[in-house]
Amino acid sequence: MSYKIIVLIKQVPDTTAVSDKAMKDDGTLNRSALPAVFNPEDLNALETALDIKDRFGGSVSALTMGPPAAAEVLREALYRGADRAVLLTDRKFAAADTLATSAVLSQAIEHMGGFDLVLCGRQAIDGNTAQVGPQTAEKLAMNQLTYVEEIENLQNGTVSAWREVEYGRELVESGLPALLTVIDTANTPRPQSVKKIMKFKKARVPVELKDEALQSDLERKGLLIEELSAEAIGADPAVCGLAGSPTRVKKIESVVLKGKELKKIEPTDDGIRGLLEELIADYTFD
Numbered sequence: 001m002s003y004k005i006i007v008l009i010k011q012v013p014d015t016t017a018v019s020d021k022a023m024k025d026d027g028t029l030n031r032s033a034l035p036a037v038f039n040p041e042d043l044n045a046l047e048t049a050l051d052i053k054d055r056f057g058g059s060v061s062a063l064t065m066g067p068p069a070a071a072e073v074l075r076e077a078l079y080r081g082a083d084r085a086v087l088l089t090d091r092k093f094a095a096a097d098t099l100a101t102s103a104v105l106s107q108a109i110e111h112m113g114g115f116d117l118v119l120c121g122r123q124a125i126d127g128n129t130a131q132v133g134p135q136t137a138e139k140l141a142m143n144q145l146t147y148v149e150e151i152e153n154l155q156n157g158t159v160s161a162w163r164e165v166e167y168g169r170e171l172v173e174s175g176l177p178a179l180l181t182v183i184d185t186a187n188t189p190r191p192q193s194v195k196k197i198m199k200f201k202k203a204r205v206p207v208e209l210k211d212e213a214l215q216s217d218l219e220r221k222g223l224l225i226e227e228l229s230a231e232a233i234g235a236d237p238a239v240c241g242l243a244g245s246p247t248r249v250k251k252i253e254s255v256v257l258k259g260k261e262l263k264k265i266e267p268t269d270d271g272i273r274g275l276l277e278e279l280i281a282d283y284t285f286d
Contacts, residue, residue: 003058003154005049006109008120008136009042009077011070015125038073041121043189045182048151049119050081050190056154059083061112065093065104071205074225078200079192086112087205090230092240097247098127102135103239104230109140111233117159118179122147130181137179144179145172149186 013034049060062077064070065088074085088108096104109118118137123130130146137144145161152160152171160173164183203223209215218224230240238244265271 001057001154003052003056003116004061004114005052005058005117005119006061006063006112006115007042007046007049007077007082008105008118008132009046009062009064009073010039010121010124011036011064011066011073012039012124012126013037036069036072038076039121039124039126041123041182041184042073043121044184044186045119045121045180046077046080046082047187047189048148048180048182049117051187052117052151052154053081055151058116061086063105063108063112064088065096065101065108067094068205068207071203071208071225074205075200075203076192078203079196080190081193081196084226085203086226086228087207088228088233089205089207090235090240092230092235092237092243095242095245096240097245098129098131098135099246100240100242100244102132102139103244104233104235105132106136106139107233107235108228109136111228116176118142118177120179120181122181122183133179133181140177140179142177142179143174144181145174146181148180148182 014037015034046060046062052058053060060082061084062074062082063086064073068087068089070089071085071087074082074087078085086108088104093100093104109115118140120133120136122133124132134144134146145159145163147164148161149164149169150162152162154160157176158173159176159178159180160171161180162169162171164185200223202218203225204215204218205225205227206215207227209218215224230237265275
């Protein structure tokens with residue numbers, strides 16, 4: 001059997017580079033102030049999808065919601081082996097929290113249609129909520145397996161997978177279609193293929209192009225990345241972006257822990273004796 005897999009991916013700000021310019025006055029993230037990267041666990045989800053394709057057959061579609069610049073992660077998905085790339089982009093989607101994001105993603109998935117599996121990373125590093133996957137599954141009224149580490153088998157309309165739990169792992173089974181969230185220990189993502197880079201490096205989304213002739217040429221060559229707007233997927237503006245987001249961020253700050261006084265204790269009898277005397281004097285020891 002050939003499986004149709006959709007992988008939800010996200011271009012995220014590099015949270016290791018957070019500064020005082022990371023948040024706008026309205027409490028939304030200032031993405032232009034931070035370098036953008038492929039969300040790490042989404043790479044694990046993409047690798048899981050590609051492994052399913054290799055083992056059981058099928059096709060892999062990468063879907064992301066974001067500004068035109070997010071097309072970069074779609075190109076990277078194509079470089080790694082995805083068969084199709086789709087960008088959800090519309091000013092109406094801006095400043096979405098997890099609720100609004102899952103609403104739009106679920107409608108886009110329904111618009112794409114005919115899927116067997118939806119995969120995504122457990123969480124994104126810009127929010128760490130782990131909510132979008134489960135919320136999307138809930139809106140699609142489909143089964144969900146979270147914290148997946150390994151796909152055991154796919155057969156007879158079911159998927160069995162090992163998932164991480166608090167004290168180990170458990171093997172669970174679900175009927176298809178199903179949504180799986182994948183954790184970072186699931187695999188080591190394959191590198192980008194030089195052959196695929198050469199093939200897809202010129203792939204562009206229509207919104208990136210101003211020349212209609214170039215757009216037609218890319219479409220003819222299979223290098224035009226699909227683009228979906230709020231209107232295209234039938235999204236209600238009231239549930240999109242900031243309008244559909246009840247979450248409000250009050251403040252973002254970078255916390256750096258700095259050590260105070262540092263004293264080196266020599267590993268000698270005199271050194272240890274001196275340490276004990278200090279601890280007793282400070283009433284640490286009695």
